[in-house]
Amino acid sequence: MKNVFGNSVSVTLYGESHGAAIGAVIDGIAPGIAVDEEFIASLLLLRRPSDALSTSRREADPFTIESGVFGGFTTGTPISIRIPNGDTRSKDYGELQYKMRPGHADYTAQQKYNGFSDYRGGGHFSGRITAALVAAAGIIIPALNKKGIYIGTHISRCACVDDAPFTDYENDIKALNAKQFAVLDDKKGEQMKENILKAKSNGDSVGGVLETAVFGIPAGVGEPWFDTVEGLLSHALFSIPAIKGVEFGDGFSLCDMTGSCANDAFYYDENGAVKTRTNHNGGINGGITNGMPVIFRCAVKPTPTVSVEQETVNINTKENTTLSAAGRHDPCIVHRARVVIDSITAITLCDMLTTKFGTDWLAK
């Protein structure tokens, strides 16, 4: 249903990059969840652009919660989070109204909306809209943590540099969530940053892979057909601009394994809990969680805005032409996308858990 996602917990998104405001309405959150606006602000900071990848701290997006929270707690009714667009002066977009930026949604928006879409700054397709998802997740994540469920994402690969792998999920997740540039090995992170800056100086951009772990999710969540854990998560994740692939567990690497290698052997641990010796299946069998950490990776394509000259079309004159992006642009959005993935994961799993355990579960 278009801009609405979720069953028991649903989120509705709206807004354009240069309109009055963007926002999200999140419904189905249990009544009685404490809302920490400082935590929400800290999450939003993780997706803010950083100057030349330095740590020069910027202010988070100024959000207001306009409904659904009363006296510091969720009421159980829809929570409207609004983020006004600060600077919407009408600069000249003339050229970009007609010249379709390659790799962007300019042309497809034009086709879908018959020429009526707001073309300024990507309009409704702008990555800026994800800020509303992050703010919404800022209410859910602390409540999931209280239930022992932790979500963390690291930059598994960026600009052709690999990060170290997860070794201790619980502690790695906590460490990552304290970092602005989410790598497990900070040396690798420095190499990534160097390569990003190199691409920037070439007027170009780079992509990467984000790997996410969810620790503490109980067994038995998900459905066998259609609303599998993989199906619901990927449905939501592919909304993030630039995500072009999603794989669970060992994903595409499973294709070259034999069955005897790819299967995860079950065993009872010393406390009588069922565990698996390996986790090639990413904590999911038959679409349903098995109690092991849920693991997935998202492919993030390089930012399409580059200043090197590119071929394209002018849909006004109906001629072939060229285009070079002017001004400053993100040479990489991998490090910024990470908190968006955490947020979408939190919202989607909260939906599935609320379906399973009932509307009040999150607050119990």
Place this chain on the structure above:
Amino acid sequence: MKNVFGNSVSVTLYGESHGAAIGAVIDGIAPGIAVDEEFIASLLLLRRPSDALSTSRREADPFTIESGVFGGFTTGTPISIRIPNGDTRSKDYGELQYKMRPGHADYTAQQKYNGFSDYRGGGHFSGRITAALVAAAGIIIPALNKKGIYIGTHISRCACVDDAPFTDYENDIKALNAKQFAVLDDKKGEQMKENILKAKSNGDSVGGVLETAVFGIPAGVGEPWFDTVEGLLSHALFSIPAIKGVEFGDGFSLCDMTGSCANDAFYYDENGAVKTRTNHNGGINGGITNGMPVIFRCAVKPTPTVSVEQETVNINTKENTTLSAAGRHDPCIVHRARVVIDSITAITLCDMLTTKFGTDWLAK
């Protein structure tokens, strides 16, 4: 919503491997579509197991259409397709009731359904259920073809052997759809089969990658948030047992490209149509089709049923134990899954096109 998928066109699945019947109810198909039961039977044959990968022809699953078709045409009301389960004698499943097969959904089903699920032959998690999806798609695919939309899938990689890539989408798709073992290079196909038989003789199994192309889909299909083409297709595709990754266009390979390389330059062709020079983005920008072929790849893990001994748990005695699958099993399901992917793709795109163009579109 669990076992129902789709908005304007929806499919409801039911059935267990050893129950009375499996089936699908498909709703929202335009009235007036000619139904060709022979074509449906031919599609079903593509997912039937073949003996030792030989071509010994077997009969397709015996389906009946019990509603929604009258005088050879769809009526516009729900189409119920039922496939009875032929041989449901109650053999002894005693051990498998309690010993959880690694890589299968036995344990997660047990957890989700509190011990009440039908454990015989995988129950509701059985790949057999996909036959109902294939039969449903057998009504839609010829109607899409009349609209100039063609869907084809090849075994891009299997048992560590790569097939040739797509070179001419339209003709490659037609060629693939005439083959039982869907490769573009038959020599590579022979090598794949050899490796599959080798794995079989070792009591083991192999996986692979299936690559799908959709030719002829118009620009402007899909939504920017949540119901993106990638989101809806992946949601449905991950229902297929053994699929653990989905990538669009160049997918994970995009991560190592620069933006200037990954972007697909637009141009007007000699007929004034907007095309792209490359198709790294798989025919989708911002979640919406751009008129180029839609391309995606699915990772198929090796069949989890293997006859080599594996560690597991007995949930009755609550002890660690071992298990070896007895009898004959598919050493590979990649070649059989291909028609299931085509079918889910046809159903999902038909849903999106019907939403865009209205309920009668498919028959116009």
Place this chain on the structure above:
Amino acid sequence: MKNVFGNSVSVTLYGESHGAAIGAVIDGIAPGIAVDEEFIASLLLLRRPSDALSTSRREADPFTIESGVFGGFTTGTPISIRIPNGDTRSKDYGELQYKMRPGHADYTAQQKYNGFSDYRGGGHFSGRITAALVAAAGIIIPALNKKGIYIGTHISRCACVDDAPFTDYENDIKALNAKQFAVLDDKKGEQMKENILKAKSNGDSVGGVLETAVFGIPAGVGEPWFDTVEGLLSHALFSIPAIKGVEFGDGFSLCDMTGSCANDAFYYDENGAVKTRTNHNGGINGGITNGMPVIFRCAVKPTPTVSVEQETVNINTKENTTLSAAGRHDPCIVHRARVVIDSITAITLCDMLTTKFGTDWLAK
């Protein structure tokens, strides 16, 4: 979503009056519910036509449960219930193919389905389809009873005769559910039957009002906007052919009351439970249950099939013409519709309760 209804518990309907079979797929029922096929058969008997309203017992519709039940208990996966159409010999419907029966869906089906719908016996619009809903409810009702929730409907008015009102909900419901002709005052029932037979002898038909009470539903069920108890129940109830009005509590009679009279005063009873002195609001305030019995009434129009001559159109010749129904027809369906209302109520409330309390609630 057309032929699918429900969120946490959903039902998918299919079938035509003269097709191979009708059926329902019901999904989201908790695993572990005991299934009593005899009880299902007894419910189905309540909606069977009775010969001249006598009690000559007939066999119920022969249903089979084809999935979702194993060893006598629900598995938690979709339950497919199939009812074959016994007598589908192709009698001559020539005239009815083109002459649109007034008060029926012949003309609207023709318009909606562009002439492709199955016109035999009402096709997909036939009241016969409700048998599948009744069978589905036959699984849910005993489980609701175990939770202390009882549903009962009486013929509040029929053929211009009023039944006695509810006086003791709990016992009245139990008494009604044991009766084939559901009245609280059997003398009034006899008068109704007389009037029905009188209408029949005139080649005409009569309607009535069905009043339903739900006892034992907890407070706090329903949503303030859109998914109110009234909204969801009426959405489902208006599917029943012939229902043209739904009112809750005192319904239309509330319009002439003053606020001080219409309000239901709250009080603590001797056990400290909150009750209301009156129940003008039918157990629902602001769309949400308040713990008092939920009360509603459905208007059932007279059966449109009558043997007196009626004006209509022939859509083949495009001429005005006349039509008289031949053969035997129900002079009244009020008494048969009652179990369909109970069934839809059971399914809808089970959906709402499962959303509130989680997927396993019904079996706990």
Place this chain on the structure above:
Amino acid sequence: MKNVFGNSVSVTLYGESHGAAIGAVIDGIAPGIAVDEEFIASLLLLRRPSDALSTSRREADPFTIESGVFGGFTTGTPISIRIPNGDTRSKDYGELQYKMRPGHADYTAQQKYNGFSDYRGGGHFSGRITAALVAAAGIIIPALNKKGIYIGTHISRCACVDDAPFTDYENDIKALNAKQFAVLDDKKGEQMKENILKAKSNGDSVGGVLETAVFGIPAGVGEPWFDTVEGLLSHALFSIPAIKGVEFGDGFSLCDMTGSCANDAFYYDENGAVKTRTNHNGGINGGITNGMPVIFRCAVKPTPTVSVEQETVNINTKENTTLSAAGRHDPCIVHRARVVIDSITAITLCDMLTTKFGTDWLAK
């Protein structure tokens, strides 16, 4: 799905009476619809309270459209309409926090939301939220008018006074839409107002019946099962606080008719169009429009806020107590609810028509 309604066109509601803002996000509106903010303001004026029912003109609710409209036209992306709550000073609600107002949702909200709901001024249950629905409809209604579809509602009965019936749908609708107090016979309107003021002077309130006609809707809209026209409209209409009954065509009056009287005879008119001689079925057969005007009536209960003393409970002290509303209150909301019904009808029918004719239909 709780606070979201609709399939192809959906509306998401949020807000509390005394929160920062209320609003609606409406999605699925075709791109290219001209947006007339003055018309929206004029609609909002129709639901504003009028002082002692005099015509002292008040300002409409100050709304802003924050997304989905660009250059005066809809973009096709979600339209966010926000109405800030002007006067939210924190007056003392102490007593009303614990004393449950009879006839209101105070107690059910308390039960559903475990004591966390915003109790001030009815919170999320406030009729004020309907302003957002009216504003959303203000975009749709002019576009439906361009398609020849007109919606109008009159106060069929109020304070025990009957209005004149519809005689000429098209012109009656236009006349009604120009009136603040929507009656067809203004003398009857004066009597209604007198009776309302009489109830007010008694510290009491009155209810009524609103009758709606939709002119110009084509045949073939709606679904046979579940998503009938009656089912979808009633689902939405019952969200309006105070609506306790919905009937279509002659509704409950049909129950006392014979079939030969209740059936609407079809005929070809002089232009070859199929019409019915009568319209007892309210333009709907089998859940689907037949091309005649769609007619329905809603029962509006008397406003529950009255200043006469009422029994109730104090949930803090857990004692029986009494309550009299202080200050000024609406002695009647029937005349204000009329535009809310028009609005919900416009949104719901636009959804159904968009499903049938495709996403761009409204702008074509």
